[in-house]
Amino acid sequence: MIEVKMTPEDAALEVCRIVGAAGGHAYLVGGAVRDRLLGRNSKDLDLEVYGIAPQRLLSLLGERFPLDLVGASFGVVKLKGLDIDVSIPRRESQSGLGHKAFEVQSDPSLTVAEAASRRDFTINAIYLDLLTGAVEDPYEGEGDLRAGILRHVSEKFAEDPLRVLRGMQFVARFRLTPAPETIAICRSIGAENLPPERIFEEWSKLLLKGIAISAGLNFLRETGWVRYYPELEALIGCEQDPGWHPEGDVWTHTLQCLDAFARERTGDAREDLTVGLAVLCHDLGKPATTRFEDGRIRSRGHDEAGVAPTLSFMRRMTAEQRLLSEVLPLVQAHMAPVSLWHSKAGDNAVRRLAAKVVRIDRLIRVARADAIGSGTDPNEPILQDEALQWLAATAERLQVAAAAPRPILMGRHLIARGMEPSPRFGEILKRAYEAQLDGAFTDEAGAIAWLESKGMREGKPPQS
Ligand code: ATP
Ligand code: MG
Secondary structure: OOOOOOOHHHHHHHHHHHHHHOOOEEEEEOHHHHHHHOOOOOOOEEEEEEOOOHHHHHHHHHHHOOEEOOOHHHOEEEEOOOOEEEEOOEOOOOOOOHHHHHHHOEOOOOOHHHHHOOOOEHHHOOEEOOOOOOEEOOOOHHHHHHHOEEOEOOHHHHHOOHHHHHHHHHHHHHOOEEOHHHHHHHHOOOOOOOOHHHHHHHHHHHHHHOOOHHHHHHHHHHOOHHHHOHHHHOOOOOOOOOOOOOOOOHHHHHHHHHHHHHHOOOOOHHHHHHHHHHHHHOOOOHHHHOEEEOOEEEOOOHHHHOHHHHHHHHHOOOOOHHHHHHHHHHHHOOOHHHHHHHOOOOHHHHHHHHHHHOOHHHHHHHHHHHHHOOOOOOOOOOOOHHHHHHHHHHHHHOOOOOOOOOOOOOHHHHHHOOOOOOHHHHHHHHHHHHHHHOOOOOOHHHHHHHHHHOOOOOOOOOOO
């Protein structure tokens, strides 16, 4: 067993040496090779091993590394704690033989070209011999990578529909142009039997790693897969007033907003996923509310109307209640920063907004992306800047930028004043919180004075 902590690179080299010494051949494959050719680091390394029987490989690796066998049914073993997957290529893509599959299906006599034909895209099917630096590239993925082309490897591509969504995020991450034949094969594939969590993984990569999110969504449209997302499909051709939105329809606007969002991500995945989803969904209420009124195209109430389609869009891929509950108010309130500024709103309105969205800082990021995505030039200064700066400063001053106002009056205050816990507690505390949001008091002494002024103590009924 290894005692000192190895870097993943050293460990990968070690695997290649071990395999080589036993008469086999190991290659670095997949995203790690692609990233290396682009001069980037990758988090996980995938190695593929040829010319050694599965059992022998397991025992050789087991002598040097702690192994994790949970993926063995897919022909993969993990080196524990190192983010390295080692696999023996398989002839068939089916799994389901449990842990035996590593033995039964892994076929060390496959050639690199045969194994590569099971991969998704040419840019992900490049093999690098870490010991010699030699590259095996049977589908000319390096050329496609340099030319910025997303191309599927073989006709087997159609066996796994997830690959279409993988294509979406790769197009966005590496700013690729899909080959016409790849668009064509994707158009022939249906999205049947995809587990929601796998779908959500690809959407998350789109939002967290995409630099040209618009290109990824246009891929979804060109492949016809936007039909699986009717809430998004409805944005196509949903017109907007050219005075407010010279860029065009809501689809175009949303894509521009997402590209703006991508330029200003924080790097905190949770934060970025929440804001990214809100930007993606912010105008989903427009198709249902858009009318020609008073000489202009208007979408009155589209912020509120966006809640239902956001819910249906997100629920199809995630059951994470917390994420839903954080995204929805951002969609619902995405117009608030600008409308509060225009109405010269005071502190109470900002407190109320904080109570509703909880994270005004995130709301400001959504509104910024919305503003930058309106118009035809993303580099033009945004008119809403003053409004957003005012809201940020006010929220900061009121200490509600990243949290809802904390209730000052609590159950223990009522108990201390001789009240028995009862269902009325909740009612009183709710009224107290409303009063606090209205600025009736700002500290504990003020809260108690307010309570007394309302006669709500020692069990007396509240007075209006
Ligand atoms: P990322 O940077 O997102 O990890 P990646 O290309 O490494 O990108 P992984 O999901 O880690 O993606 O998969 C590693 C490799 O395995 C891919 O590069 C590809 O060759 C192959 N692969 C993964 N999923 C599929 C799939 N569904 N169909 C075909 N090949 C796949
Ligand atoms: Mg990877």
